Amino acid sequence: MWGVVKSVTQYGHATKSKGFSVKQMDQAARQRAASNLDALRKERNKVAEWHGGLKHGSSQAWEEVKTGFSNSSQDLQEGLKKAYNEF
Secondary structure (H helix, E strand, C coil): CHHHHHHHHHHHHHHHHCCCCHHHCCHHHHHHHHHHHHHHHHHHHHHHHHHHHHHHHHHHHHHHHHHHHHHHHHHHHHHHHHHHHHC
């Protein structure tokens, strides 16, 4: 999906660097281009939101894993001490 976003960005830069002008397009072509660009912007925003959610969810999940591991380690240590004291 990032490849699509990168390609769209590169296409936009390429058209500007080659002197492409909206003035050179006929009305129908301008409407199609505007519609396509609008759709691409919407998709880019969806990808950005998805990526942000993934980053946030991943960090939250990692924190839960670390907390769970720490709690398990403490429980194991207490269990071993208890077992040692009983024998």
